[in-house]
Amino acid sequence: MMRQDAEIMGMLASMIAPAVELYLIENVDKVRLENENRRLKSALRRRFKPANIIGNSKPMQEVYTLVGKVAATKATVLILGESGVGKELVANAIHYNSPSAEGPFIKANCAALPESLAESELFGHEKGSFTGALALHKGYFEQADGGTLFLDEVGELSLTMQAKLLRVLQEKKFERVGGARPVQIDVRIIAATNRDLGEMVQAGTFREDLYYRLNVFPLTIPALRDRGSDVITLADHFVTTFSAQNGKSVKRISTPALNMLMSYHWPGNVRELENVMERAVILSDDEVIHAYDLPPSLQTPQETGTALNGPLEGRVRALEYEMIVEALKNTNGNVGEAARDLGVSRRVLGMRMERHGLTYKTFRTARLHSVKQ
Structure with a gap:
């Protein structure tokens, strides 16, 4: 009887062993990936500390002070400055020193978004919503949920997209293209531009209400010559x-x-x-x-x-x-x-x-x- 029990136990063990091994492998990989993810995020936080932005001039010291203050909040930031001054680097510093540092940091280059695809890229689309939409696509806002969305060159958005962006900023929710169910998000917005949005508002090429929604905490990066x-x-x-x-x-x-x-x-x-x-x-x-x-x-x-x-x-x-x-x-x-x-x-x-x-x-x-x- 004991021999039969041993044989049955052996058979059960041989049947269970592959599943147990697979479970252990999956969990080991999961733990490894989680540890790697934490290590990389820690490295990013160290890399993008305000102190690691190079420069000791008085104008940059003022930038560091403002970055340190606004990073601790969830306020919308509008980074201003000429092309090439390092606006994206400052945006990184704000995110990786914020309460949302563990969340994603997603960059959307508004100047590179074709008008026909801008809505889909920003807000996503449902499967079958248009020709070529073969699967559900999560847009930049949904990808950034729980973290920060960096809207680079925001002054290049069309008036139509500005209206859609304003609604999302106000309501914190949107619908994907072809969808009817609202998607709720928790995203911090950092926008950047090398254009004078105030002048664009006067010229009628940028919405005044969106300008004030983005201009909660303006941060100007000085030109290198200064x-x-x-x-x-x-x-x-x-x-x-x-x-x-x-x-x-x-x-x-x-x-x-x-x-x-x-x-x-x-x-x-x-x-x-x-x-x-x-x-x-x-x-x-x-x-x-x-x-x-x-x-x-x-x-x-x-x-x-x-x-x-x-x-x-x-x-x-x-x-x-x-x-x-x-x-x-x-x-x-x-x-x-x-x-x-x-x-x-x-x-x-x-x-x-x-x-x-x-x-x-x-x-x-x-x-x-x-x-x-």
Whole structure:
């Protein structure tokens, strides 16, 4: 009898074992994915802390203060600023330091939404609601439920979509395209634009009621040209980043290159600076970013110190100036040694130093500002 019981138990065990194994595998995977999800969210929170947004200028310190205050709330935020100033980075910082940080952060680029698909992309659609709707689709609002929806370039929405957006913001619910059942959501809205919405309201191209609904907590990100020495801090950061990515060892930015970076007006803001420094790192043949590694847009008479000379003359003067400065820095202001390094006589070097307004005393009494690792 005991033998029969043992055989029955063995048979039952062999039948149950695969199901138990599958259950354990599924739960182990589930726990692993949950742990990975928590780790990634923790990493994102660390990455997008306000303190990790680069810049120490007074305008940026004011931005950090405002981000710290509004992040702790669920208030709607309207981020204003020119293209390339880092509005999305600020939106990330707000979300990952908010009570909804564990929820999703969904970005909707309003400028990239075709008018015919905008409603479906924002609010979703039901299966069969139109030709090609083969399955139920959850829109950006539904995807962001329990978290934050970042409406980038909100000023590009049509008046029709503005009306639909206003209704959702007011009622916190919507219907999918082709659907009749309201979908309730709990979503924080962060909108951003590089346009003047006040002027658009006056022109009749942006709804006034939507403007006031979005403009609960306006946050203006300063242009790079208004951030002073942040240009150098950011340039240094980009040099470090792109050096690592390209397997190069660029240690610093030369003084003439720094002067050019500081003099330029940066119409493309931080995004343009990032592109400029990536190009410079690629072009660099030694451990220094030189003035001639920067693009022609920075090689203008105003930046190089020339008056009305042509572009070639200006670049030649800029290169000569940089080479003299580097030689004087390397020799601690010893004009004789600098002249030997440059392959010219002491008298010729003295004349050229005078033409550029340079004096050896500068290089003996203090080190010129440079960016080092």
